[in-house]
Amino acid sequence: QKEVEQDPGPLSVPEGAIVSLNCTYSNSAFQYFMWYRQYSRKGPELLMYTYSSGNKEDGRFTAQVDKSSKYISLFIRDSQPSDSATYLCAMSAVGGAQKLVFGQGTRLTINP
Amino acid sequence: DTEVTQTPKHLVMGMTNKKSLKCEQHMGHRAMYWYKQKAKKPPELMFVYSYEKLSINESVPSRFSPECPNSSLLNLHLHALQPEDSALYLCASSQDNLAGYYEQYFGPGTRLTVT
Numbered sequence: 001q002k003e004v005e006q007d008p009g010p011l012s013v014p015e016g017a018i019v020s021l022n023c024t025y026s027n028s029a030f031q032y033f034m035w036y037r038q039y040s041r042k043g044p045e046l047l048m049y050t051y052s053s054g055n056k057e058d059g060r061f062t063a064q065v066d067k068s069s070k071y072i073s074l075f076i077r078d079s080q081p082s083d084s085a086t087y088l089c090a091m092s093a094v095g096g097a098q099k100l101v102f103g104q105g106t107r108l109t110i111n112p
Numbered sequence: 113d114t115e116v117t118q119t120p121k122h123l124v125m126g127m128t129n130k131k132s133l134k135c136e137q138h139m140g141h142r143a144m145y146w147y148k149q150k151a152k153k154p155p156e157l158m159f160v161y162s163y164e165k166l167s168i169n170e171s172v173p174s175r176f177s178p179e180c181p182n183s184s185l186l187n188l189h190l191h192a193l194q195p196e197d198s199a200l201y202l203c204a205s206s207q208d209n210l211a212g213y214y215e216q217y218f219g220p221g222t223r224l225t226v227t
Contacts, residue, residue, distance in 0.1 A: 034216075043219050043220045100157070105153075
């Protein structure tokens with residue numbers, strides 16, 4: 001079993017829809033949770049970073065962490081074609097030189 | 113500014129060549145990382161530098177040799193690579209990695225093809 005599980009999709013939704021992306025994990029030592037967006041043939045871009053449990057909002061993006069269920073989510077409101085990309089969740093434990101453990105990535109397409 | 117730059121953007125090399133990848137950041141970050149990413153896969157950690165010292169080598173073959181000449185620069189020297197080493201090589205940096213957590217920022221990557 002992988003430490004971090006993420007549905008690879010692909011996921012295709014119409015423009016303006018609310019998108020929900022999710023990851024589950026097994027390592028209870030994970031305390032830091034990130035979402036990266038990666039466009040084709042580009043480097044990952046940090047979208048959201050959350051420490052421990054709770055919600056964080058930034059514009060159209062909301063990140064949620066539920067440590068009791070070992071489950072994290074990224075919501076995208078009013079999705080745009082420019083949001084079409086691969087979304088990677090990543091996690092890190094306290095200490096450990098900040099080794100990131102990534103999910104497999106979900107390919108998202110927003111259709112105009 | 114959270115920019116990490118990488119050169120070259122693309123590199124094609126034969127199995128007997130020696131080449132180097134370069135990464136630079138001017139954010140004052142003291143931790144730098146090399147990742148390898150194959151198509152449709154997440155990045156895989158290769159090396160971690162903390163304060164210019166190699167702190168993690170994820171059992172990477174010796175044909176990959178990292179170097180951190182100063183706190184802003186990170187190189188990856190390549191020698192006698194195999195075709196299966198063809199991938200996107202990503203550099204990242206973070207403010208620190210010895211205490212607490214600081215976000216990692218990635219560069220655009222170098223797309224390497226080994227022929």
